[in-house]
Amino acid sequence: MRKIRPDLMTAVIAPTDPRDLAPPPAPASLIRNRGPLALFLDLDGVLAPIESRPEDVVPDPRRSRLLDALIAALDGRVAVLSGRALADVDRILEGRVVPVAGVHGLERRAADGQVESRGAEADVALAVEGLTQTLSAQIADGVEIENKGVGVAVHYRNAPDRAADVRHATTTLARDHGLHLQPGHMVVELKGGDTDKGRALAAFLAEPPFAGARPVMIGDDRTDEAAFRAAEAAGGFGILVDPRWVSAARYGLADTRAVSDWLTQLAEAAQ
Ligand SMILES: O=P(O)(O)OC[C@H]1O[C@H](O[C@H]2O[C@H](CO)[C@@H](O)[C@H](O)[C@H]2O)[C@H](O)[C@@H](O)[C@@H]1O
Numbered sequence: 001m002r003k004i005r006p007d008l009m010t011a012v013i014a015p016t017d018p019r020d021l022a023p024p025p026a027p028a029s030l031i032r033n034r035g036p037l038a039l040f041l042d043l044d045g046v047l048a049p050i051e052s053r054p055e056d057v058v059p060d061p062r063r064s065r066l067l068d069a070l071i072a073a074l075d076g077r078v079a080v081l082s083g084r085a086l087a088d089v090d091r092i093l094e095g096r097v098v099p100v101a102g103v104h105g106l107e108r109r110a111a112d113g114q115v116e117s118r119g120a121e122a123d124v125a126l127a128v129e130g131l132t133q134t135l136s137a138q139i140a141d142g143v144e145i146e147n148k149g150v151g152v153a154v155h156y157r158n159a160p161d162r163a164a165d166v167r168h169a170t171t172t173l174a175r176d177h178g179l180h181l182q183p184g185h186m187v188v189e190l191k192g193g194d195t196d197k198g199r200a201l202a203a204f205l206a207e208p209p210f211a212g213a214r215p216v217m218i219g220d221d222r223t224d225e226a227a228f229r230a231a232e233a234a235g236g237f238g239i240l241v242d243p244r245w246v247s248a249a250r251y252g253l254a255d256t257r258a259v260s261d262w263l264t265q266l267a268e269a270a271q
Pocket residue numbers: 042043044045049050051052053054055057081082083084085146153155157184185186187189221223
């Protein structure tokens with residue numbers, strides 16, 4: 001049988017290299033040609049670099065000033081879509097952003113300050129108890145449990161060799177308590193309800209001051225894919241930070257520094 005050269009096989013089989021995602025258009029041209037924009041921002045890995053532990057992410061006056069400038073320049077059309085709890089987002093962003101979806105959309109505070117929270121808190125509390133018992137040895141090794149009320153995250157960034165134990169325990173407890181399983185950056189989360197950042201983005205877009213604007217979503221995790229798709233469906237687009245997979249995002253940026261530069265240009269162009 002004729003042999004196929006391995007280098008040619010790769011060329012045919014390999015998917016599009018995610019790192020080929022083009023950078024987003026220059027903000028000045030977006031503002032000039034595309035009408036009003038609405039900005040949707042993920043927190044960890046986008047507004048803040050990834051740190052060893054969730055509590056290591058702290059307020060940053062430069063970031064807060066940038067958010068102030070964006071909110072003013074875009075007439076309030078800036079929302080944060082995070083996996084963190086609302087209170088934790090407020091701690092890190094010093095309360096600068098009112099429209100925030102927390103715990104991947106299970107909590108949502110609208111631009112008028114009204115908060116809605118849906119999720120089976122009691123079931124999550126039972127799962128937290130179960131996880132704390134089942135993973136006591138792994139917790140001693142560095143696994144961290146982050147209780148977010150309507151969800152719980154089990155982090156293994158500081159104990160990567162315990163990843164399989166974490167996956168096994170979270171899968172079992174999700175099944176036992178009817179919770180939704182969601183993997184992320186060195187973390188497995190259990191959610192007390194079935195929603196996602198895409199639905200949160202769509203809910204914001206149906207309300208003032210976001211209604212009628214073209215959504216731009218910036219995210220860095222697989223949990224942001226639903227929001228990239230929602231942004232595309234509404235005539236906007238997504239920007240994936242540090243692209244490592246084939247994404248629904250149309251553009252890519254290398255890291256949080258590139259995000260901050262692009263957002264700074266956007267705030268200046270939109271003034
Ligand atoms: O949607 P996000 O705002 O990006 O939130 C996703 C999760 O972020 C946090 O965990 C991640 O960031 C930590 C700090 O950099 C890092 O130590 C951890 O390994 C990451 O998974 C947060 O703690 C989670 O609750 C969020 O769901």
